[in-house]
Amino acid sequence: MTTRLPVDLSKSYRLLNHGPTVLVSSQHEGRRNVMAAAWSMPLDFSPPKVAVVIDRNTLTRQLVEGSGEFVLNVPSRPMAGLTLAVGSVSGRESDKFAAESISCFAGDKVKAPLLEGCLGWLECRVIPEPHIQQTYDLFLAEIVAAWSDARAFRDGHWVFDGDGPRSIHYVAGGHFFETGDAFEVGG
Amino acid sequence: MTTRLPVDLSKSYRLLNHGPTVLVSSQHEGRRNVMAAAWSMPLDFSPPKVAVVIDRNTLTRQLVEGSGEFVLNVPSRPMAGLTLAVGSVSGRESDKFAAESISCFAGDKVKAPLLEGCLGWLECRVIPEPHIQQTYDLFLAEIVAAWSDARAFRDGHWVFDGDGPRSIHYVAGGHFFETGDAFEVGG
Numbered sequence: 001m002t003t004r005l006p007v008d009l010s011k012s013y014r015l016l017n018h019g020p021t022v023l024v025s026s027q028h029e030g031r032r033n034v035m036a037a038a039w040s041m042p043l044d045f046s047p048p049k050v051a052v053v054i055d056r057n058t059l060t061r062q063l064v065e066g067s068g069e070f071v072l073n074v075p076s077r078p079m080a081g082l083t084l085a086v087g088s089v090s091g092r093e094s095d096k097f098a099a100e101s102i103s104c105f106a107g108d109k110v111k112a113p114l115l116e117g118c119l120g121w122l123e124c125r126v127i128p129e130p131h132i133q134q135t136y137d138l139f140l141a142e143i144v145a146a147w148s149d150a151r152a153f154r155d156g157h158w159v160f161d162g163d164g165p166r167s168i169h170y171v172a173g174g175h176f177f178e179t180g181d182a183f184e185v186g187g
Numbered sequence: 188m189t190t191r192l193p194v195d196l197s198k199s200y201r202l203l204n205h206g207p208t209v210l211v212s213s214q215h216e217g218r219r220n221v222m223a224a225a226w227s228m229p230l231d232f233s234p235p236k237v238a239v240v241i242d243r244n245t246l247t248r249q250l251v252e253g254s255g256e257f258v259l260n261v262p263s264r265p266m267a268g269l270t271l272a273v274g275s276v277s278g279r280e281s282d283k284f285a286a287e288s289i290s291c292f293a294g295d296k297v298k299a300p301l302l303e304g305c306l307g308w309l310e311c312r313v314i315p316e317p318h319i320q321q322t323y324d325l326f327l328a329e330i331v332a333a334w335s336d337a338r339a340f341r342d343g344h345w346v347f348d349g350d351g352p353r354s355i356h357y358v359a360g361g362h363f364f365e366t367g368d369a370f371e372v373g374g
Contacts, residue, residue: 017225018356018364019206038204041228043240043323051238051325053230077370084372132319132327136230138238140323158358166367169205169356171345177205180353180367183264185271 003150011156012146013042015074015120018179020167021083023073024052027112028066034096035060036087038170040072048143050124055137059091064126069110074120076165080176109144119152119167190337198343199333200229202261202307205366207354208270210260211239214299215253221283222247223274225357227259235330237311242324246278251313256297261307263352267363296331306339306354
């Protein structure tokens with residue numbers, strides 16, 4: 001049984017700060033889609049912002065430009081196969097939610113679906129910057145709501161101790177790293 | 188004894204794809220500096236590009252804007268203390284290279300120094316985008332040369348098997364994750 005917790009917006013960047021691969025979900029005019037993105041990062045603390053690369057040839061791009069919204073979902077290691085799969089096919093060719101048996105739930109601020117089984121969720125609203133969107137496929141957005149799986153992130157911190165699911169980091173060609181051991185360095 | 192290998196530009200994005208925290212080194216008119224950046228990512232494959240956030244209040248910002256160049260250095264776990272330290276003080280207050288006993292070597296294409304002990308190095312030339320630099324502290328750059336420590340990255344792949352040094356992922360407040368175990372997912 002997953003307990004979802006709201007994440008304070010001031011701490012929401014921490015869901016992305018360690019560089020996990022994310023799933024970008026989107027919805028516009030009755031169509032929805034999900035794709036993988038290794039190229040995302042926090043952009044600011046307050047108000048919290050993110051940057052993410054969304055290729056111009058994807059259905060996700062069309063839905064994000066149409067709706068001005070998306071969700072960054074932080075998948076867990078058991079979702080690595082799904083992550084590779086939704087990063088390898090186009091939503092124009094098949095309904096990836098059906099093909100991969102993905103369950104979703106509704107967010108609070110945006111219409112894009114949030115994917116069950118993920119460790120964290122960032123609801124995002126695009127900050128229109130047409131020049132860099134068109135030239136670099138680069139999208140900037142404000143985080144307007146954030147959520148976490150209480151087993152993995154609570155009180156503003158990742159808690160990957162024990163055998164619970166961890167986040168993942170894509171390299172190339174089906175190769176991933178799991179998020180490794182936590183350690184602390186004195187200030 | 189470290190063996191440094193050139194990394195093919197077409198594979199250079201892989202040094203960043205898994206989201207490690209980097210050190211940004213810079214040099215301009217006889218001054219040099221280094222700072223930590225958790226907020227960087229690949230931006231394109233060919234020509235290879237990166238995006239990185241460089242705060243307007245840093246000396247690094249001044250040197251990067253002056254020279255149009257920087258290096259992204261991928262530090263190893265033994266360098267986590269140094270990473271936290273150079274991310275916590277300003278180069279205006281102290282010479283961080285001296286304070287942290289950092290040794291450097293010269294790159295091939297840019298004047299910014301490359302830091303000894305790192306696992307990978309991306310020599311970068313800024314792609315001027317004044318609006319997003321000024322509005323978001325966001326810098327885009329082309330990777331013009333790349334290098335790796337042969338123990339950690341060779342033939343286009345990270346090789347973190349065994350007890351060799353791994354890359355690191357900063358979270359907040361002195362907390363890091365080490366890059367964890369590699370795994371593969373069928374396509």
